[in-house]
Amino acid sequence: VSSPPPGRWGHTLSCVNGSHLVVFGGCGRQGLLNDVFVLDLDAKPPTWREISGLAPPLPRSWHSSCTLDGTKLIVSGGCADSGVLLSDTFLLDLSMEKPVWREIPVAWTPPSRLGHTLSVYGGRKILMFGGLAKSGPLRFRSSDVFTMDLSEEEPCWRCVTGSGMPGAGNPGGVAPPPRLDHVAVSLPGGRILIFGGSVAGLHSASQLYLLDPTDEKPTWRILNVPGRPPRFAWGHSTCVVGGTRAIVLGGQTGEEWMLTELHELSLASSAI
16 A cells, blocks of 8 residues: 555544545654544555645544544544643544534533543444543543534533433443443444453453443443453454454453454344
């Protein structure tokens, strides 16, 4: 692939228009980045091109991103220069000839964080889960869930879980142990599947948790799936194939790496 972006880590890679990949931000050789590169996988040959969107967000790494309507990139939070955690949310419409970054103005934001996930459900709603979040002068792993409906004229963050938050209502069921650097999979019908990540203590990061944010009273469910789950459930890569299978590659336990293990989770079974 010609003209690749500068090397980096802590960036996000998102899919738009079915066959385009979008890279945003991360940390490169010269420090933090806020650049955007797009790759059309169907082009002959595939070539990276930089998108110089106006008014970009602060450079950052360990942020979260997702795509809306197949054309819009959403970026949230992350870690800025000097280790400051961020709580902002930006949108970039990649269908425009000259894309312009737009910060989504909200009256209240969830505590700033890194290593969280953003998932799209119900068309234009986004769900934020977990991460390493700021709490006063300290930082803790989080298991809180926040949602925002971007189809509203004045979008606002709503707290689905979390005891000390505005409008908080802890859902029933057993919430996932607080974590960061996990994977959130959007399932048909709006349900969100949480897997893996950096979890403190002896909790199993390979346990599966399911939440339906469209329910009147969202309730966490633990999925007891037959088969052998991955032993290594942090620092892995995951993707969804055909909407019915989740593929997990590699990862680590915190003590050792296992980069070549490949696992498949079938989402089409009646258990879910």
